[in-house]
Amino acid sequence: MEQILKEIELQDCPLCRGTGALExxxxxxxxxxxxxxxxxxxxxxxxxxxxxxxxxxxxxxLWNIGKVLRPDPGE
Ligand SMILES: [Zn+2]
Structure with a gap:
């Protein structure tokens, strides 16, 4: 992934405080x-x-303001 994309700052996961990854x-x-x-x-x-x-x-x-979808149940 390009440097410019790596420089985008991501907060911790709003649900579990885990690591967010831009995909x-x-x-x-x-x-x-x-x-x-x-x-x-x-x-x-x-x-x-x-x-x-x-x-x-x-x-x-969206991630940084907490607009995330929960993982599908059963996964
Ligand atoms: Zn999480």
Whole structure:
């Protein structure tokens, strides 16, 4: 992952205080997920290079304000 994306700051998981990780899915969206409990943000899609960084920042922002989905039950 590029340096610019590594520099985006992520808070601890709002649910378990675990480590959040910025993830890119198949070259079309970003989301942040917790490495410990599996909580994650919504997927933020992008279409262009310009939108890509914005999507990464938006996903990180959702995470940092605690807008996360709980892990699916049973997982
Ligand atoms: Zn967590």
């Amino acid at each position: 890119e899915e198949g070259g079309w969206c970003f989301y942040v997920s917790c490495l410990d409990c599996g909580a994650h943000t919504a997927e933020i899609p992008y279409k262009t290079k310009e939108e890509r960084l914005t999507a990464a920042r938006n996903a990180s922002h």
